[in-house]
Amino acid sequence: MPLTHHFLSRRLALQTALCALASPFAAQAAGPELWPRDARVPGGVARLSLGPAAQRPKVLAGGLPVLVTGDMIEWTAVVGIPLSAAVGQHHVQVDAGQGPQSLEYTVRDKRYAxxxxxxxxxxxxxxxxxxxxxxxxxxxxxxxxxxxxxxxxxxxxxxxxxxxxxxxxxxxxxxxxxxxxxxxxxxxxxxxxxxxxxxxxxxxxxxxxxxxxxxxxxxxxxxxxxxxxxxxxxxxxxxxxxxxxxxxxxxxxxxxxxxxxxxxxxxxxxxxxxxxxxxxxxx
Structure with a gap:
């Protein structure tokens, strides 16, 4: 096996194993290199890690399709949060090829002038x-x-x-x-x-x-x-x-x-x- 393929396979296997130990999905922490920035407030954006998958997952928020970036090693849903969103738990539907699953995230309050x-x-x-x-x-x-x-x-x-x-x-x-x-x-x-x-x-x-x-x-x-x-x-x-x-x-x-x-x-x-x-x- 070529070295690059061997490295990719080992990395994918490791990430898959880590995901199996935790929940199917995990919230992705924001970082200065990630755009748009993660801001889970009304009018903000939630960056949600979807983990590895062979094909780009399909994500719906309120029945509407969501932008998904990344590759087979790490996919990320970039979810727009309405200004009218209530504070508390929200969710998206994710289908990574094994049927739809619910992924939750929390919207916190923000006061606008x-x-x-x-x-x-x-x-x-x-x-x-x-x-x-x-x-x-x-x-x-x-x-x-x-x-x-x-x-x-x-x-x-x-x-x-x-x-x-x-x-x-x-x-x-x-x-x-x-x-x-x-x-x-x-x-x-x-x-x-x-x-x-x-x-x-x-x-x-x-x-x-x-x-x-x-x-x-x-x-x-x-x-x-x-x-x-x-x-x-x-x-x-x-x-x-x-x-x-x-x-x-x-x-x-x-x-x-x-x-x-x-x-x-x-x-x-x-x-x-x-x-x-x-x-x-x-x-």
Whole structure:
């Protein structure tokens, strides 16, 4: 047997034996080299070790497919946790070829700050026409968010899509003109109109639109349910179906849609769940 095959076989046998002594699955500790970082809070990410398997396990969270990275020696489920998730025990269903099993993990509490914003009244109290438009756009974007394509890259560390100050963080409880609305589901980066926006990872352009709340918008598909969204754009240079490399410019910052000034709203989605983009960044 070649040396590399001999080493691989011994390593696989050792990991299999260790898994047999414990439970079928074990929680994977976060480390500085792992992206996204493990943060088991509402709006965070749970990195769950699945152990060794000959083929990529299939994982479901709430019936939705989950991104799985790794190889036959060590697979990892990268699970997006909804902002609405309750504190306590949660689980995913894992099928590694021997039938589905339940893998539990614990979500701990996190308190997000509140932000008061003043915007045009017509973007808070919608007219019947604007409400109908928003509902059409929401239905379309739900189809985009449901995409689950080819396997994602194992390297999920992202590049910041635009330089600038983070003017509004993920999870902020937002109050528009005194009216409470959904928490902020992305990261806002303040930048001048026209500043280039670049792809944080290789991805395919799967949606380009001009939406009531989000203004000029682009969605990128990075594979296996990992998508990213860019809103309030002044210009879009890419078209539907374009495949972008990391760092490739595809749009420009603007102040379109419901905004208080020019900035980029950047959202990241896993298993149809918006999660904190900061978990994919080094800093």
């Amino acid at each position: 509140q932000q008061q914003l003043k915007v045009s009244p017509k973007t808070v109290d919608l007219s019947p026409e604007d409400l109908a438009r928003h509902e059409r756009e929401r239905a379309h974007q739900q189809q985009v968010m449901a995409l689950f394509t080819a396997t994602a890259s194992d390297d999920l560390r992202m590049r910041v899509p635009v330089p600038g100050r983070r003017s509004s963080s993920f999870g902020l409880r937002r109050v528009f003109n005194g009216q409470s609305r959904n928490p902020h589901s992305g990261m806002d980066i303040a930048a001048a109109t026209g500043t280039p926006v670049v792809a944080p990872l290789p991805g395919k352009v799967v949606d380009v639109g001009d939406y009531f709340f989000n203004g000029g918008t682009v969605w990128l598909d990075h594979g296996a349910g990992l998508l990213s969204m860019y809103c309030h754009l002044s210009r879009v240079d890419a078209k539907l179906g374009d495949v972008l490399a990391t760092g490739q410019s595809f749009a420009a910052v603007g102040a379109t849609g419901r905004v208080t000034g020019p900035h980029l709203h950047w959202g990241v989605m896993l298993n149809q769940t918006m999660v904190d983009p900061a978990l994919f960044l080094k800093d």
